[in-house]
Each structure stands twice: as structure tokens, then as C-alpha cells.
Amino acid sequence: MPTEFESTVSASENAASEAGRATVLEAHKLVKRYRVGKSTLTALDGVSFDLLAGETHGIVGESGCGKSTLAKLLVGLETPDEGAIELQGKPRGKGRRQFRQSSREIQMVFQDPYTALNPKMTAGDIVREPFEIHPQVVTRSQREARIVELFERVGLPAEARHKYPAEFSGGQRQRIGIARALALDPSVIVCDESVAALDVSIQAQVLNLLNDLKDELGISYVFISHDLSIMRQISDRVSVLYLGRVVETGSVEDVFERPQHPYTRALLEAVPVPDPEVRTAAAPALQGDVPSPLDIPSGCAFRTRCPIATERCATERPELTARPDSQSRGEVACHYPLTKPV
Numbered sequence: 423m424p425t426e427f428e429s430t431v432s433a434s435e436n437a438a439s440e441a442g443r444a445t446v447l448e449a450h451k452l453v454k455r456y457r458v459g460k461s462t463l464t465a466l467d468g469v470s471f472d473l474l475a476g477e478t479h480g481i482v483g484e485s486g487c488g489k490s491t492l493a494k495l496l497v498g499l500e501t502p503d504e505g506a507i508e509l510q511g512k513p514r515g516k517g518r519r520q521f522r523q524s525s526r527e528i529q530m531v532f533q534d535p536y537t538a539l540n541p542k543m544t545a546g547d548i549v550r551e552p553f554e555i556h557p558q559v560v561t562r563s564q565r566e567a568r569i570v571e572l573f574e575r576v577g578l579p580a581e582a583r584h585k586y587p588a589e590f591s592g593g594q595r596q597r598i599g600i601a602r603a604l605a606l607d608p609s610v611i612v613c614d615e616s617v618a619a620l621d622v623s624i625q626a627q628v629l630n631l632l633n634d635l636k637d638e639l640g641i642s643y644v645f646i647s648h649d650l651s652i653m654r655q656i657s658d659r660v661s662v663l664y665l666g667r668v669v670e671t672g673s674v675e676d677v678f679e680r681p682q683h684p685y686t687r688a689l690l691e692a693v694p695v696p697d698p699e700v701r702t703a704a705a706p707a708l709q710g711d712v713p714s715p716l717d718i719p720s721g722c723a724f725r726t727r728c729p730i731a732t733e734r735c736a737t738e739r740p741e742l743t744a745r746p747d748s749q750s751r752g753e754v755a756c757h758y759p760l761t762k763p764v
């Protein structure tokens with residue numbers, strides 16, 4: 423039964439308050455183009471996105487579909503050509519001071535633990551660096567203690583701060599990257615393929631660490647991965663990107679158990695099933711490659727690989743529309759959404 427208060431708020435606020443959570447990050451219709459020679463490449467083509475407090479929102483899609491571009495826009499490493507980003511309800515990047523403040527609130531953990539850390543700096547100095555950029559956050563005299571605390575929080579011995587990146591394993595380096603991301607006490611961390619370069623057993627440890635931090639520190643994650651099994655383990659909500667557009671979004675249950683976009687289903691069917699008895703012969707996985715973002719197909723960008731595309735798909739671009747079955751603001755952009763379970 424909604425209370426009187428809830429019945430007066432808008433639908434999207436209502437969804438957030440149902441879960442008792444505020445929206446920490448919101449992106450409106452982000453567009454990012456790159457010049458490539460004389461042509462223009464559209465890396466992101468109108469992506470909207472939101473993240474609730476304490477939530478992990480997964481972004482999945484094949485290589486080249488715009489995941490890293492989205493990450494860079496969210497953390498402010500690149501600026502959008504169109505669209506806007508709000509962090510804690512405030513616009514990002516308007517004016518230097520606000521930008522610096524908002525860049526404290528959102529941090530990134532990169533993919534490659536072997537290149538993300540400066541090899542000439544000790545682990546401690548790497549984690550200290552954010553304090554040099556934002557000196558007001560922790561006073562000089564308290565920094566060493568804070569660094570020790572951060573090392574312990576990510577499961578590294580305090581003594582490890584005197585060593586150099588080359589002296590650590592890939593998993594340990596990623597812990598250093600996480601400690602650096604935590605240094606300024608952010609509310610959002612963007613993980614771009616942050617465990618992709620690690621062995622499976624180490625991946626699980628780092629994912630557990632990220633989950634523990636979410637509970638202990640109330641961090642929200644944007645978690646980018648091409649790996650659907652990782653996505654399923656770690657995400658609360660998932661958005662599927664194809665050639666710079668969100669084609670399906672919703673809870674993990676909606677998207678993984680009842681995918682409605684043929685692309686989502688094809689991605690799921692492409693995941694190897696360990697038991698050959700379960701493997702379906704009827705599921706031709708994704709055909710061909712993703713088309714070039716220099717020449718995105720008209721209408722629905724997925725139509726050139728879609729088994730059920732019609733003429734309409736070439737002329738009429740499907741917009742994201744609410745899934746009728748969804749409990750969690752699920753949406754799909756397809757003229758012929760699939761309704762049968764996988």
C-alpha cells in the first residue's frame with residue numbers, strides 16, 4: 423500500500439523510494455562522437471542510465487559497443503557531445519570547482535592491472551596520489567594512517583605500501599587500484615573490465631572484495647564487463663549496449679532469465695554451457711561481427727544480425743519501451759520483443 427507521501431512522487435522517484443534508495447548517478451541521452459580521418463564515428467548514441475545508492479548496475483555488450491566510452495564520460499575523463507550527467511542530483515562538470523568536487527565522488531578502477539599503476543611509484547605513493555590532488559580531504563599528518571587503513575580494507579598488508587607494482591601479482595595490483603579508488607571516499611566506483619585480465623579464482627576474490635566494500639561503505643558500482651557470468655554474479659540491474667545504444671535494461675532476473683531483445687538472447691546463448699546435455703542445438707549464436715560504428719545500420723542497429731528482423735526494423739528505429747512483465751523498470755528497444763522464456 424503506498425503511503426500518501428509516495429503517491430505524490432513521480433514514477434521514477436517512486437521506484438527509487440520503493441527500494442528505499444536515492445539516485446546517485448544519472449545520465450541523460452549521452453552522445454559521444456569521435457573524428458576518424460574525415461569521418462565521424464558514433465561511439466554513444468543517446469544513452470540514458472541511472473544508478474541507485476548501494477546498487478551495482480552492470481553494462482554489458484560486445485567489444486566496440488561503447489562501454490569504455492560511457493565509463494570515461496561518467497568519470498569525466500571525456501566530455502559528452504550531447505546529454506548531461508548528474509551526480510548526487512548536481513550537474514557534472516559545470517565550472518572547475520564543481521568538477522573537482524564531483525570527480526572526488528566518482529572514481530574508476532581500470533581493466534589492466536599491469537598498466538594502470540605507475541611502475542616507478544611505490545604502492546603507498548600510488549594510493550597517496552589522490553590526496554595530492556584533493557589536499558583538503560585528509561590532512562597531511564593523517565595521510566599515512568589513512569593509507570594503512572586503505573591497504574587493510576582491500577586485504578593487503580600495511581607493509582605492502584613500500585613495494586613497487588612489479589612486486590605484486592595481478593590480483594594484488596587490482597587491490598591497489600581499488601585502494602586508490604577508495605582514497606577520497608567516493609560514492610560511486612566505475613569498474614571497466616576490472617577483473618577481465620585476472621585468473622578465474624582471483625576474479626572471484628576481487629569480486630568478493632568489491633561486494634564487501636559495497637556493503638561496508640555503501641558504494642554504488644557501474645560494473646562494465648563483456649562476461650555475462652560475472653555480470654550475473656555481481657549486478658543488481660543490467661543494461662545491454664549495442665553500437666552505442668541501450669537495447670535492453672532491467673533487473674538481472676528480467677534481463678538474464680527473460681531476455682526480450684534478440685541481441686540479449688543471442689549473447690546469453692553464446693555463453694558456453696558446461697553440460698553438453700543442456701546445450702541447445704537450436705540456438706545459432708551471434709552471426710558475424712558487430713558492424714562498424716562509422717556506418718551504423720539504419721533503423722534498429724542489430725537488424726543486420728537479427729534472426730527475426732523485418733523491413734520495419736530497417737526503417738523505424740525502436741525506442742526503449744517499458745517491459746510489461748517487469749517489476750523493476752525494465753525496458754526493451756525492439757519492435758518484436760521476445761516473450762517466451764529462454
Ligand code: ADP
Pocket residue numbers: 456457458463464465483484485486487488489490491492715
Ligand atoms: P568497448 O569498451 O565497448 O569495447 P569503446 O567505448 O572503447 O568500446 O569504443 C567504442 C567505439 O568508439 C569503438 O569503435 C572505438 O574504436 C571507438 N573509439 C573509442 N575511443 C576513440 C577515440 N579516442 N578515437 C576514435 N575512436 C574511438
Ligand code: MG
Pocket residue numbers: 489490491615
Ligand atoms: Mg572497453
